[in-house]
Amino acid sequence: MSERPKQLLGIGTDAKTVKGEKKGVLTGIMYLAPYTLSGTNVCAMAELAHCHEGCLNTAGRGQMSNVQMARLRKTRFWQEDPETFLSLLRKEVARVVRKAKRENKTPMIRLNGTSDILWERKAPALFEEFSDVQFYDYTKIPTRRDLPKNYHLTFSYSGANERYREFYRPALDNGMNVAVVFRKPEFPETFLGLPVVNGDESDIRPFDPQGVIVGLKAKGKAKRDKSGFVVDPR
Numbered sequence: 001m002s003e004r005p006k007q008l009l010g011i012g013t014d015a016k017t018v019k020g021e022k023k024g025v026l027t028g029i030m031y032l033a034p035y036t037l038s039g040t041n042v043c044a045m046a047e048l049a050h051c052h053e054g055c056l057n058t059a060g061r062g063q064m065s066n067v068q069m070a071r072l073r074k075t076r077f078w079q080e081d082p083e084t085f086l087s088l089l090r091k092e093v094a095r096v097v098r099k100a101k102r103e104n105k106t107p108m109i110r111l112n113g114t115s116d117i118l119w120e121r122k123a124p125a126l127f128e129e130f131s132d133v134q135f136y137d138y139t140k141i142p143t144r145r146d147l148p149k150n151y152h153l154t155f156s157y158s159g160a161n162e163r164y165r166e167f168y169r170p171a172l173d174n175g176m177n178v179a180v181v182f183r184k185p186e187f188p189e190t191f192l193g194l195p196v197v198n199g200d201e202s203d204i205r206p207f208d209p210q211g212v213i214v215g216l217k218a219k220g221k222a223k224r225d226k227s228g229f230v231v232d233p234r
Contacts (some may be wrong), residue, residue: 005073009092009109011099016109024061025204026105028096030089031071031113038075038127042115045140050227052159062173064165071114087103093130108204120147127151136205140180142171152206154214160228168192169224177205179214181222181230187215 009028010128012018017027032038035046043051072229075178078085092107100107116139120127127135127148136152144153155171160163168178179199180191187196191213199205199214208214218230 001176003073004069004077004084007092008089009072009096011096012112014113014203016200019202020108020204021105023202023204024105025108025202026096026100026103027108027110027119027203029110029113029203030074031066031067031079032115032117033072034114038070038072038079040075040079041061042075042117043140044116045164046116046127048161049056049156049158049164049229050158050231051140051158075115082122086126089123090126090129093126093133097130097133108134108136108206110136110203112139116140118144120144124148132166134206138205140167142167142174142176145174154205154208157181157213157231158227158229159231164194172211175210177208177212177214179216181216182217183218183230183232185217189217190208191231191233 002030003017008045009030011026011028012021014029017029020027030041035041035043040190096109111117111183120140127150131150134150134152135148136154139153139155140158142155147153152175155168155176155178157168171178178194185200187198190196194211194213196213196215197208199208199216205214218225224231
């Protein structure tokens with residue numbers, strides 16, 4: 001565990017971000033150990049939203065022990081030496097930008113693949129240094145404001161309890177779309193009074209129209225979720 005990771009961003013290793021390449025986007029995505037797996041909670045709303053049990057951390061290659069260990073290493077690295085961590089992260093963002101330029105694609109960066117860290121507070125200089133790069137994430141914190149112009153957020157809904165369910169309202173007021181994980185891939189036409197778009201076609205959330213529900217199919221342990229995080233529309 002003491003060994004430092006040599007790489008933070010994955011490129012072309014995630015099924016959904018690969019789909020974005022067909023749209024001319026090259027995405028670098030960072031997966032950390034979610035919730036309290038590292039000993040420190042990096043998903044502040046996880047318990048209220050009941051998303052920690054059905055987290056997509058276990059989807060796809062996330063089921064493999066070596067992948068879980070790599071995510072844990074990266075998270076501990078961030079917690080123990082954030083300055084060196086951010087130095088490596090800047091180099092890797094620059095690498096994504098160079099690769100995108102070679103391939104005539106648009107670079108995008110997703111920092112919270114399986115975490116919910118407020119990067120606009122933890123690393124504001126990163127967004128300034130790469131002001132021409134689009135960053136984006138999902139979040140379960142509906143009140144994140146004063147974001148860098150190049151940071152796009154989509155609110156992640158949960159129907160687990162009445163208090164959290166209502167958070168979609170301030171998220172919409174805050175200019176975010178709302179992502180909803182549905183039990184079945186046959187998404188409803190509307191949810192919460194808003195049109196539903198298929199968020200599984202790609203992960204490129206900044207391309208979504210404003211004022212929509214982003215429908216996502218339950219994956220990994222979420223397929224068996226009974227908490228209410230995964231929605232069964234009626």
